[in-house]
Amino acid sequence: MKFPFNDWLRRGITDFIYASASPIARHGILRPWLGEGIIFCYHRIQPRQSARYPFSDSWLSVNPAVFKTHLDELQTLFDVISVEEAISRLISQKREEQRPFYCITFDDGYRDNLEHALPILESLGAPATIFVTTWKNLPTPAVYRSWPELNSFTPPDASLFLTDSDVRQLSRHPLITIGAHTNSHYPLSSLSDRNAKLEITFPKEYLEQLTGLPVRHFSYPHGSSGTFGAREITYLAEAGYASAVAAIPSVLTKNSNVYALPRTLVLPHVTGKRIVVLASGMSNILGRSF
Numbered sequence: 001m002k003f004p005f006n007d008w009l010r011r012g013i014t015d016f017i018y019a020s021a022s023p024i025a026r027h028g029i030l031r032p033w034l035g036e037g038i039i040f041c042y043h044r045i046q047p048r049q050s051a052r053y054p055f056s057d058s059w060l061s062v063n064p065a066v067f068k069t070h071l072d073e074l075q076t077l078f079d080v081i082s083v084e085e086a087i088s089r090l091i092s093q094k095r096e097e098q099r100p101f102y103c104i105t106f107d108d109g110y111r112d113n114l115e116h117a118l119p120i121l122e123s124l125g126a127p128a129t130i131f132v133t134t135w136k137n138l139p140t141p142a143v144y145r146s147w148p149e150l151n152s153f154t155p156p157d158a159s160l161f162l163t164d165s166d167v168r169q170l171s172r173h174p175l176i177t178i179g180a181h182t183n184s185h186y187p188l189s190s191l192s193d194r195n196a197k198l199e200i201t202f203p204k205e206y207l208e209q210l211t212g213l214p215v216r217h218f219s220y221p222h223g224s225s226g227t228f229g230a231r232e233i234t235y236l237a238e239a240g241y242a243s244a245v246a247a248i249p250s251v252l253t254k255n256s257n258v259y260a261l262p263r264t265l266v267l268p269h270v271t272g273k274r275i276v277v278l279a280s281g282m283s284n285i286l287g288r289s290f
């Protein structure tokens with residue numbers, strides 16, 4: 001849904017929503033439309049804008065100072081909770097008197113999550129989930145050769161990503177949950193049954209062995225509605241995951257499917273004011289241009 005508002009009108013309405021976000025967010029009667037909360041999807045938190053990685057630097061990177069303004073702005077209006085707690089709140093049948101919530105998630109497992117994001121999370125006591133792509137060769141060469149979709153697999157620049165040691169260190173941090181984001185980052189719907197299942201089970205087993213902790217949450221690579229379906233949800237449940245997040249922007253409600261949780265991508269230009277409007281759930285009603 002998209003309204004043909006002029007920029008000035010959109011700005012005016014954004015200002016109005018921002019100014020009224022507190023009563024909007026607190027008004028329980030609006031929850032069926034505004035939802036119980038929202039999950040934000042970040043990728044990189046880093047200050048650089050280089051030509052070396054034009055896509056990830058310009059589209060997937062939020063400046064640390066901007067990231068901090070997001071958390072600062074949201075702090076007075078919303079609870080910031082883990083994905084685990086969000087699921088507990090969703091499946092709880094009692095009518096919540098709590099404030100609406102938001103969750104912070106990071107996809108892919110970039111090293112700057114540790115360098116730049118973690119200190120900001122620590123300063124505000126904000127929990128976050130990092131969905132790690134394991135980027136390993138498959139367990140055995142025989143399996144690798146039998147996986148035709150991976151013949152064109154090109155490992156990314158390893159220096160951009162968390163090392164195993166980093167992941168182990170982060171997993172022990174009380175604010176951080178490690179989740180899985182497949183091994184090779186293929187859209188799961190493009191894979192054979194066997195390989196889709198392997199992309200779901202392998203990173204779980206690998207990360208559990210690495211960290212000594214259960215890996216209960218999963219993030220679909222690419223994550224739009226065409227990249228996963230009933231097959232993937234069945235495999236996730238069989239593998240023992242408790243939830244999966246997509247990249248379909250919306251709010252979470254008591255009716256949300258825990259294996260297809262909506263999630264809102266935060267782009268670099270999103271200001272502190274706009275993140276409040278997003279978290280309020282009003283963009284769910286007014287359309288994505290808000």
Ligand SMILES: [Zn+2]
Nearest residue numbers: 107108221222
């Ligand atoms: Zn990803």
